[in-house]
Amino acid sequence: QVQLVESGGGVVQPGGSLRLSCAASGFTFSSFAMHWVRQTPGKGLEWVAIIRYDGTDKYNEELVEGRFTISRDDSKNTLYLQMDSLRGQDTAVYYCAKEERRVEPAGPDSWGQGTLVIVSS
Amino acid sequence: QSVLTQPPSASGTPGQRVTISCSGGSSNIGRNHVYWYQQFPGTAPKLVFFRINQRPSGVPDRFSGSKSGTSASLAISGLRSEDESVYYCAAWDDNLSGPVFGGGTKLTVL
Numbered sequence: 001q002v003q004l005v006e007s008g009g010g011v012v013q014p015g016g017s018l019r020l021s022c023a024a025s026g027f028t029f030s031s032f033a034m035h036w037v038r039q040t041p042g043k044g045l046e047w048v049a050i051i052r053y054d055g056t057d058k059y060n061e062e063l064v065e066g067r068f069t070i071s072r073d074d075s076k077n078t079l080y081l082q083m084d085s086l087r088g089q090d091t092a093v094y095y096c097a098k099e100e101r102r103v104e105p106a107g108p109d110s111w112g113q114g115t116l117v118i119v120s121s
Numbered sequence: 122q123s124v125l126t127q128p129p130s131a132s133g134t135p136g137q138r139v140t141i142s143c144s145g146g147s148s149n150i151g152r153n154h155v156y157w158y159q160q161f162p163g164t165a166p167k168l169v170f171f172r173i174n175q176r177p178s179g180v181p182d183r184f185s186g187s188k189s190g191t192s193a194s195l196a197i198s199g200l201r202s203e204d205e206s207v208y209y210c211a212a213w214d215d216n217l218s219g220p221v222f223g224g225g226t227k228l229t230v231l
Contacts, residue, residue, distance in 0.1 A: 035219075035220070037220075043122060043123075044122075044123055044209075044222060044223075044224050044225055045123075045166070045209060045211075045222040045225075046222070047217070047219045047220050047221065047222070049219075050218075050219055058218045058219060060217065060219055095165060095166075100156070100168075100171065105213065106153060106154050106156075106172075106213045106220075107154065107156040107171065107211050107212065107213060107220045108156070108168075108211075108220070109156075109168050109171070109177070110168070111165040111166050111167070112165060113164070113165050114165055
């Protein structure tokens with residue numbers, strides 16, 4: 001079965017950086033787009049970014065404003081999210097999620113357990 | 122604040138049928154499939170219904186979905202105590218080029 005395990009969260013000061021990882025198993029990782037979605041008590045679920053099977057990426061620019069980079073290593077079945085210039089409003093649980101459709105993405109079908117990022121001085 | 126609009130709460134008694142609505146626009150629900158997730162406190166969202174009539178393996182057929190225009194709904198029949206959870210809708214948004222979510226509906230089984 002699909003398994004997604006995030007890591008790399010923690011406490012970071014404003015302006016700092018973090019790199020989140022998501023180890024995938026149970027499906028052909030290289031064939032599917034992957035998402036990062038974050039969740040806060042105040043704003044609920046917010047889509048952050050997607051990277052397609054061919055490496056093309058797209059961001060929720062209103063959220064990330066050029067500060068985050070999504071990437072993937074198909075040889076390691078791992079998804080990444082590099083987060084720079086972090087702000088307090090980036091504090092959230094970050095989930096990696098597998099795209100449901102193989103070709104044109106439509107929405108996630110499987111989610112990891114999430115990793116908590118706290119941006120605070 | 123969320124792009125898709127859901128009622129914050131819903132309730133029903135065991136055995137009842139409840140529906141949760143989700144309202145969007147022409148760039149999301151109006152053109153794309155809707156996904157429904159169930160989330161218990163401290164856990165990740167779990168897909169319970171998607172596209173027009175798809176239910177993931179292991180999800181009981183008490184869960185069903187429908188869509189009309191720019192609105193969608195999730196129906197749960199034969200309500201059980203274990204259905205008490207928060208339910209989110211989502212749909213791809215052509216303007217965002219990514220999925221948008223509802224604010225979630227907390228379902229209480231009385």
